[in-house]
Amino acid sequence: MSTRYFFGDEHGQVKSISCIKNDADISTELVNMEELPQEGQFQSIQRMAVGKSSAGGRMLAVARADRTTSVYTFDASNKNFGPVHAWKETRVKSPASFVGLAIGNGAVYTCTSTGHFRRTTLPSDSEPSTSQTACLPTRLCDLRLSADATTFAYGGDEVDLSVWNAERALSTPPADNQSTPTAGQKRKKSKAAELFPGEIWRAKNLPNDSLQLRQPVHITSLTFLSQTSATGSSQPSHHILTGTKLGAIRRYDTRAARRPVSNWEGIGRVGGVKKVEKSFSEHEVFVSDNGSNIFSVDTRCGRVLYGYQGISGAVSAMAPSPNYLASVSLDRFFRLHTMHEPPATPGPAAQKKGQTVSKVYVKSIPTVVVWDEDDAVPAVSTDGAQSDADEEVWDAMGVVRDDNQSEESDDDGTSRRKTKRGKDA
Incomplete structure (x- = not known):
């Protein structure tokens, strides 16, 4: 089994x-690291995403600090790793960074901190690459x-949570080309009119403090x-x-209210929350702060279930998978938890704590990590549930006795087993 x-x-x-x-030994992992071939010199990587192309192949998207995005194809052995397409976000004039990168429906979605949103389709033998853009806050x-790549959500500094329809956001013309509303239209301003074109839901800030x-x-x-698709209505589910x-x-239910349905404070202990990642287990999310802390949090009550010890550097990124949680940090280590x-x-905390089963020194400071979703393997139980199930299968099987085996030897064997149990007790 490999991940x-x-x-x-x-x-x-x-x-x-x-x-x-x-x-x-469940606590031992064999980790093989391989540097993938790339031509030229590149700047720091800010975002990465793994997905499938429209033809069904695997591809990896990489967004760098020089505002360029590159897409590579690869196979299970990494032997055919190579570039497919690359482009640069030319609309950015001020210093900006990539805050979003995703692959959906064969296209690559990118977004910068300045609100420049783009969807790029990859070139094929019959069609060239196409690109659609939109301006966000x-x-x-x-x-x-x-x-399902139909909606996206964003948030930021003095930018509250907002959910958009991706197709409508990319097809809406710029605001300068839209007609100016008349005085009569301005007089009746509904809540729906407060949303931007393509925006379908926006959160409301918490009430004032004491x-x-x-x-x-x-x-x-x-x-x-x-991670379920929408049910056909314009309101996200x-x-x-x-x-x-x-x-x-904070947990939001876009069908219930604009304000968060739950607000749990004090989770990010050092410098606030840096990353939140959904676990493959129901009612669990992983949270890291700007220090060296990673916590498992119960999304039903906001309680910290367990954490991880032994991380000496600030955590840069996390990548949950069905088997393990991977993390990279500023101390130049890749860890497997x-x-x-x-x-x-x-309510109750988890009975078992998280453990770091493997770590690899990677020489340079890692900035982002992603799990290869196409390389999925059956989930490995670390709680001993699988071993208990195997024991039940063996206990249910009958004992086959050799005809030449004497009753005396059977009795002696039984007696020896009883004596051994008594001695251990």
Whole structure:
């Protein structure tokens, strides 16, 4: 069984790590790291995404600090890793960084902190590459695309959570080309008119604090909790979780209210929340702060289930998979962590703690890590559930006795087993 991850570093290099499970010892992992071939010199990698092309092949998208995005194709052995298409975001005039990168329906979606959103289709033998753009608010910190690539959500510094329809956002003409509304139209302004063209939902800030002061809005990271597609209505059906600069995580239900349905403070202990990532277990999300902390949080009650020890550098990125949680940090280590199922009922902490089963020194500072979703393997249970199931199968099987075996030897064997149990007790 193996699980593969890709990670990028400060020098623009892309590396592949394959983690092979050792069945003899669950705490031991065989990790093989391979630097993928690239031509030229590149700047630091800011975002990465793995997905499938329109032809069904695997591809890896990489966004760098020089505002360029490159797409590579690869196979299971990494032997055919090579570039397919590359472009540069020319609309950015001021210093900006990529805050969103995703692959959906054979296209690549990118977004910068200045709100320049783009969808690019890859070239084929019969058609060239095409690109569609849209302008979003500035000062963005994170943008995520939904699983079905129909909607996306973003948030940032004084930019509250907002959900958009991707197709409508890209097909809407610029605001300068739209007709100016008349005085009669301005007189009746509904809530729907307050939204931008293509925007389908926007969060509302929390009420003022006890001193009647406005609470600041600074979303640093977000993730979709329910990865189900929309039910046909224009209103999104996703549950969204956000992390803030003040260390709180907030859960939104876009069908219930504009304000968060849950607000849990004090999760990000050092410098606020840096990253939030949805786990493959129900009711679980992983949260990292600007220090060296990674926590598993129960999304039903906001309780910290367990954390990970031994991380000496600030965590740069995380990548959950069905088997393990991968993380990279400023101490130049790639780490592999165990995961445990949340309790059946919300409230109690997890009985087992998270452990770091493997770590690899990668020489340069890693900036982002992603899991190769196409390289999925059956989930490995780290709780001993699989071994218990195997024991039940063996216990249910009958004992086959050799005809030449004497009753005396059978009795002696039984007696020896009983004596051994008594001695161990």
